[in-house]
Amino acid sequence: MNKLIILEGLLDYLFSFQAIVIYLIIILVMILLIIIRIISLAHKRVEDQIDQLKGQEKNSTNTAVNVLSSHIDDLMKPLNDRIEKFGVDSNYISKGFIPGEIGFTEEEKLKNLDRANKSRFYMLTTIDEGMQNYVEPEYNETISLKEFCEEFRDYSSYKLHLYYDIKDIRRFVAGLAVTRLIILQGMSGTGKTSLAYAFGEFVENKTVVVPIQPMWKERSDLIGYYNEFTKKFNETTLLYKMYEALYTRDIYVTVLDEMNIARVEYYFAEFLSLFELPNPDSRNLDVVSDVWDNDPVLLRNGKLRLPLNMYFIGTANNDDSTFAISDKVYDRAIVLNLDNKCDPFEAKRTSPVRISWNHINDLFYKARQKYELSYRNLRRINELDKYLIDTFNITFGNRIMKQIKEYVPVIIECGGTELDAIDDIVSRKILRKLESKNPVYVKSQSEALINKLNDLFGDNKMSQCINVINQLLQN
Numbered sequence: 001m002n003k004l005i006i007l008e009g010l011l012d013y014l015f016s017f018q019a020i021v022i023y024l025i026i027i028l029v030m031i032l033l034i035i036i037r038i039i040s041l042a043h044k045r046v047e048d049q050i051d052q053l054k055g056q057e058k059n060s061t062n063t064a065v066n067v068l069s070s071h072i073d074d075l076m077k078p079l080n081d082r083i084e085k086f087g088v089d090s091n092y093i094s095k096g097f098i099p100g101e102i103g104f105t106e107e108e109k110l111k112n113l114d115r116a117n118k119s120r121f122y123m124l125t126t127i128d129e130g131m132q133n134y135v136e137p138e139y140n141e142t143i144s145l146k147e148f149c150e151e152f153r154d155y156s157s158y159k160l161h162l163y164y165d166i167k168d169i170r171r172f173v174a175g176l177a178v179t180r181l182i183i184l185q186g187m188s189g190t191g192k193t194s195l196a197y198a199f200g201e202f203v204e205n206k207t208v209v210v211p212i213q214p215m216w217k218e219r220s221d222l223i224g225y226y227n228e229f230t231k232k233f234n235e236t237t238l239l240y241k242m243y244e245a246l247y248t249r250d251i252y253v254t255v256l257d258e259m260n261i262a263r264v265e266y267y268f269a270e271f272l273s274l275f276e277l278p279n280p281d282s283r284n285l286d287v288v289s290d291v292w293d294n295d296p297v298l299l300r301n302g303k304l305r306l307p308l309n310m311y312f313i314g315t316a317n318n319d320d321s322t323f324a325i326s327d328k329v330y331d332r333a334i335v336l337n338l339d340n341k342c343d344p345f346e347a348k349r350t351s352p353v354r355i356s357w358n359h360i361n362d363l364f365y366k367a368r369q370k371y372e373l374s375y376r377n378l379r380r381i382n383e384l385d386k387y388l389i390d391t392f393n394i395t396f397g398n399r400i401m402k403q404i405k406e407y408v409p410v411i412i413e414c415g416g417t418e419l420d421a422i423d424d425i426v427s428r429k430i431l432r433k434l435e436s437k438n439p440v441y442v443k444s445q446s447e448a449l450i451n452k453l454n455d456l457f458g459d460n461k462m463s464q465c466i467n468v469i470n471q472l473l474q475n
Contacts, residue, residue: 123239127296137354152199154350159201180311185315196253204352210257211257212256264329363413366413371408377419380456384452427467439475
């Protein structure tokens with residue numbers, strides 16, 4: 001009986017309020033201990049990952065240092081050997097960042113590498129160190145634009161087995177006189193990328209090819225970004241070449257391969273805006289937002305001036321996998337349509353021509369002074385402009401008129417004619433705008449437009465413009 005009373009009392013206590021509170025406290029303590037254990041394990045795991053990443057970073061840095069040291073030894077060889085050795089696919093050096101016949105002692109190498117390792121811009125700092133002993137190459141300062149075009153065509157044929165119509169070569173060179181951005185359009189296999197590659201080989205400064213990625217949306221995709229974790233700037237080949245170009249008078253070419261696989265006006269927007277500034281000293285690209293004492297010499301207040309001697313060549317395909325290029329981009333660029341393959345031809349043995357940007361720019365200036373757009377054709381263009389405004393609500397505008405006045409004289413100096421140059425640029429810069437108009441209305445007015453061109457410039461003198469109109473009729 002007593003045992004039963006004791007058992008009943010014990011059960012009453014186990015299910016009493018005080019007991020339930022004690023149970024809850026025990027459960028909460030156990031949960032807290034489990035959480036503390038989980039946090040401890042997670043913290044240890046994070047520390048292990050950090051140690052692993054640091055080890056990888058250290059190994060990568062040591063590898064890069066070894067690669068750079070090896071390249072510095074190679075740069076002591078003759079210049080031609082260096083150009084043969086370093087190509088556009090090199091991660092750190094695409095041409096050799098120390099032009100001229102120079103070498104470093106072992107002590108100088110170690111000092112240079114030490115400075116580079118301490119800087120957040122490893123690659124750019126190595127350029128600063130190497131350029132201290134820069135020896136400018138010997139440039140060809142006597143070649144004319146006509147000779148330049150003809151020799152470029154022969155070199156592409158003889159040396160690289162790439163065949164281009166001389167008119168396309170003239171258009172390409174004249175485009176360099178007008179803008180920093182040239183867009184090459186055409187069917188696959190017509191040699192769009194090859195043309196830019198051949199040009200780099202011809203001027204003895206290898207072309208940099210930047211494959212555009214579909215997800216690119218901002219300039220950091222092109223030039224890199226500062227990594228807060230590693231405290232280093234993730235430098236790209238384009239940033240490296242832009243910085244190197246500021247030290248030299250060489251002509252630099254960068255290919256934006258399949259440029260419209262992403263929206264050009266997104267990732268290239270800052271470049272397009274800077275190209276419009278009349279003062280080249282104001283064309284400064286934002287790279288970082290702060291300033292460090294050991295930043296590269298030519299990086300001023302976190303900004304890098306766009307080099308005048310660098311041109312961007314965009315290759316574009318028009319299919320379902322690409323974006324339409326906007327008028328903002330087209331208006332600021334020179335467009336070349338490489339629609340037809342050129343038949344192979346025998347070319348004379350031709351050597352590369354090392355020409356400075358200063359010399360070719362001077363040739364462009366002299367061509368504009370020598371072959372100013374004639375009054376007769378200027379009057380014709382103005383009359384055509386008025387007709388297009390009234391009929392299709394499209395106009396040449398000040399920017400395109402400026403481009404015409406810069407483009408036409410250079411085409412003439414390269415060996416072409418004034419009327420061919422006008423036909424070429426009007427077909428690509430003006431009549432292209434008809435694609436965005438009502439196709440039914442455009443077709444209804446096409447015959448009248450062709451008659452207007454024939455009346456102004458002569459029968460079939462504007463053959464490229466007429467071809468563009470006929471293509472619109474077929475679509």
